[in-house]
Amino acid sequence: xxxxxxxxxxxxxxVLAVFFTAGFITIFITVGIVYVLLSDAIRFFQEVPIxxxxxxxxxxxxxxxxxxxxxPLITGTFLIAAIxxxxxxxxxxxxxxxxxxxxxxxxxxxxKPIIEFLEAVPTVVYGYFTLLFVTPIxxxxxxxxxxxxxxxxxxxxxxxxxxxxxxxxxxxxxxxxQRIREASxxxxxxxxxxxxxxxxxxxxxxxVAGFILGASRAIGETMVVAIAAGMYPNLTLDPRxxxxxxxxxxxxxxxxxxxxxxxxxxxxxxxxxxxFIIAFIFNSIALWLRSRIREAY
Amino acid sequence: MGRKTISSKPDxxxxxxxFIAFLLVVxxxxxxxxxxxxxxxxxxxxxxxxxxxxxxxPEKAGILSGWVGTTLVMAGAIxxxxxxxxPAGIYLEEYATKRGIRGKIETIIELNxxxxxAVPAIIYGxxxxxxxxxxxxxxESILTAGLTLSILxxxxxxxxxxxxxxxxxxxxxxxxxAVGATKWDTIRDHILPYSLGGILTGLIIAASRAIGETAPLVTIxxxxxxxxxxxSPFTSEFPxxxxxxxxxxxxxxxxxxxxxxxxxxxRPQAAFQINAxxxxxxxxxxxxxxxxxxxxxxxxxxxxxxx
Numbered sequence: 001x002x003x004x005x006x007x008x009x010x011x012x013x014x015v016l017a018v019f020f021t022a023g024f025i026t027i028f029i030t031v032g033i034v035y036v037l038l039s040d041a042i043r044f045f046q047e048v049p050i051x052x053x054x055x056x057x058x059x060x061x062x063x064x065x066x067x068x069x070x071x072p073l074i075t076g077t078f079l080i081a082a083i084x085x086x087x088x089x090x091x092x093x094x095x096x097x098x099x100x101x102x103x104x105x106x107x108x109x110x111x112k113p114i115i116e117f118l119e120a121v122p123t124v125v126y127g128y129f130t131l132l133f134v135t136p137i138x139x140x141x142x143x144x145x146x147x148x149x150x151x152x153x154x155x156x157x158x159x160x161x162x163x164x165x166x167x168x169x170x171x172x173x174x175x176x177x178q179r180i181r182e183a184s185x186x187x188x189x190x191x192x193x194x195x196x197x198x199x200x201x202x203x204x205x206x207x208v209a210g211f212i213l214g215a216s217r218a219i220g221e222t223m224v225v226a227i228a229a230g231m232y233p234n235l236t237l238d239p240r241x242x243x244x245x246x247x248x249x250x251x252x253x254x255x256x257x258x259x260x261x262x263x264x265x266x267x268x269x270x271x272x273x274x275x276f277i278i279a280f281i282f283n284s285i286a287l288w289l290r291s292r293i294r295e296a297y
Numbered sequence: 298m299g300r301k302t303i304s305s306k307p308d309x310x311x312x313x314x315x316f317i318a319f320l321l322v323v324x325x326x327x328x329x330x331x332x333x334x335x336x337x338x339x340x341x342x343x344x345x346x347x348x349x350x351x352x353x354x355p356e357k358a359g360i361l362s363g364w365v366g367t368t369l370v371m372a373g374a375i376x377x378x379x380x381x382x383x384p385a386g387i388y389l390e391e392y393a394t395k396r397g398i399r400g401k402i403e404t405i406i407e408l409n410x411x412x413x414x415a416v417p418a419i420i421y422g423x424x425x426x427x428x429x430x431x432x433x434x435x436x437e438s439i440l441t442a443g444l445t446l447s448i449l450x451x452x453x454x455x456x457x458x459x460x461x462x463x464x465x466x467x468x469x470x471x472x473x474x475a476v477g478a479t480k481w482d483t484i485r486d487h488i489l490p491y492s493l494g495g496i497l498t499g500l501i502i503a504a505s506r507a508i509g510e511t512a513p514l515v516t517i518x519x520x521x522x523x524x525x526x527x528x529s530p531f532t533s534e535f536p537x538x539x540x541x542x543x544x545x546x547x548x549x550x551x552x553x554x555x556x557x558x559x560x561x562x563x564r565p566q567a568a569f570q571i572n573a574x575x576x577x578x579x580x581x582x583x584x585x586x587x588x589x590x591x592x593x594x595x596x597x598x599x600x601x602x603x604x
Contacts (some may be wrong), residue, residue, distance in 0.1 A: 008412045015481040016392055020399075022384035023406045026455070029448055030409050033420060036427030058432050081369040091318055098315020105367040111319055113592050118483065120502075120584050121326075124555045125333065128562045132570060160326050166322075213415060220417025222512035223555075227562055236484050247419050247512065254422070261432050268516075272423040276416065278463025283415040287408075 078245025172206025373443020457499020
C-alpha cells in the first residue's frame with residue numbers, strides 16, 4: 001500500500017518534470033531564433049561593414065558591384081505597411097464602433113467569424129488575387145500604375161489585418177464597463193457621441209494595440225508582397241512603382257540556389273535580423289499597451 | 298417645439314455607415330472566392346488535375362505531389378506541436394507556482410509565447426534553415442518542414458490549451474484531490490477530458506493557418522517541381538512496415554500546395570495561372586472547412602460544459 005502511494009508520488013514528479021521541460025523548450029525557440037539570426041548576421045557584418053548596411057542607398061547583393069544598403073528594403077516594407085494601415089484603421093475603427101455599440105448580437109455572431117477568417121485565407125491566395133485581380137482594376141483608375149506596385153498589395157493587406165484593427169479594437173471597446181456608457185446616456189449624449197468621446201478613449205490602449213499588431217503583421221507579411229509588389233529594391237515612396245520588401249528579398253534569395261555561408265545566404269539573415277528587431281519592438285509596444293487595459297478597470 | 302429624441306441623426310446614420318463598411322469586407326471576401334473559382338474552374342472540374350504531377354505543359358500539370366506533400370508535412374506539424382504544446386499549456390495552467398526561480402521561468406515562458414505568436418512566419422523559416430537544415434543536417438525534407446510548421450502552430454495551441462483548462466472550475470480539482478487523486482490523476486481523468494474540445498479547436502485553427510503557410514517553406518527550400526511521391530513505408534511482408542523506409546519518407550524532398558501555387562502564379566503564361574487559381578481554390582476550401590469546424594466545435598463546447 002505504502003509503495004503504491006510512493007509510486008504515485010514519483011509518477012507525479014516525473015509528469016511535472018516532463019511538462020516543465022515542454023514549457024522550457026518554448027524558450028529555446030526564441031533562443032534559437034536569436035542565435036541563428038545573430039550568428040549569421042555577425043558573419044555577414046564581418047564581410048560587409050555595418051556602416052555600409054546602414055548608409056548605402058542601394059541594395060544589389062546579386063550584382064557584380066554589390067551594394068548593401070538596407071534602406072530600399074526598409075522603405076519598401078514600411079510603404080506597404082503604411083498603405084495597409086491607412087486602409088485598415090479607418091475601416092476597422094468604423095466596423096469596431098458599429099459592432100461594439102450598435103450591432104445586434106446576431107449580426108455580431110455572423111460578423112466576427114467572417115472578419116477573423118480574413119486572416120485564415122492563405123496569403124499565397126491573396127497574392128494571386130492582388131496580382132491578377134486588384135492590380136488590373138486599379139490600373140484603370142490610377143494612371144501610371146505598374147504591374148508590380150505597392151498600392152495593390154497595401155490595400156489587400158489592409159483587409160487582411162482587419163482581424164487586428166477591427167476585431168481586436170471591438171474586443172477592447174466591449175471591455176469598457178456598461179455603467180460608463182449609461183452615465184453618458186443619462187447626461188443626454190447620443191450613442192455616437194458616447195462611443196467617440198467616452199468608450200473609445202477608455203478603450204484606446206487596446207484599440208491602438210490592435211492597430212500596432214496589425215501593422216506588425218503587415219510588415220512581416222511575405223507572400224502577397226513577394227508575388228504582387230515586384231522584386232525590385234527601389235528607394236521610393238511612390239506607391240505605383242515596383243519595390244521590394246525585407247520579406248520579399250528573403251524569398252527571392254531563398255528561391256535561388258543558396259550555398260551555405262555565401263554572402264547572399266548570410267545577407268538574408270542580416271535582413272531577417274533587422275525584421276525580427278522591428279517586429280519585436282512593435283509587439284512589445286502592443287503587449288505593453290494591452291497590459292495597461294487590465295490595470296484601468 | 299419639436300421633441301428632441303436621444304436617438305438623433307448621427308445615431309441613425311452611423312449604423313448605416315458601419316453596416317456598409319462591414320458589407321465592404323464581405324464583398325471583398327466574396328469577390329476573392331468567386332474570382333479564383335471562376336479563374337480555376339476549367340482545371341477544378343478536370344479529375345486528372347488531382348492525380349497528376351506538375352508538368353511543363355500547363356494543361357497536364359496537377360497537384361498530386363502538392364496535396365500528398367501537404368498531408369505528410371501537416372501530419373508532422375500536428376504531431377510535434379501537440380507533443381510540446383499541450384504539456385506546456387497544462388504546465389502553465391496547472392503547475393505554475395508563480396514563486397521563486399520557477400516562477401521567474403514561468404513569467405519568461407508566458408512572455409515568450411506571447412511574443413512567438415507575433416513573430417513573422419518567415420523568421421521561422423530562417424530559424425529552420427539555420428538550425429534544422431544546416432546545423433542538424435536534416436536537409437530540405439518533410440521532417441524539416443513539419444518541424445518548421447509545428448513551431449508556427451505552437452503558440453496558438455498553447456494559448457488555446459490554457460484557455461480551455463482555465464474554464465474548468467476549481468471545484469473539479471478539489472473534488473478529485475479530496476478523494477485522494479494525485480495531480481496527474483486529476484489531469485488525466487478530469488482536466489484533459491473536459492478541455493479536449495477546446496484543445497481540438499485550437500489545433501484546427503492552428504492547422505488551418507499552417508496549411509496555407511508558404512514563406513517559411515520557401516526559405517527552407519521546398520522544391521516546386523516534384524514528379525514523384527515519397528516511398529511507401531508499408532511492405533508486402535511481415536511486419537508490413539519498414540522503419541527504414543519510414544525514415545526515407547521523412548527525409549524525402551517535398552512540395553506543398555501553397556508552394557505549387559506560388560510557382561504557378563510567378564510564371565508568365567496565363568495557362569499556369571489557371572492552375573494557380575484552381576489549386577488556390579482547393580486550398581481555400583480546405584481552410585474554410587477547417588475554420589467552420591473549429592467554429593462549430595467552439596460553440597458546442599460552450600454549450601456542453603456550463604459550469
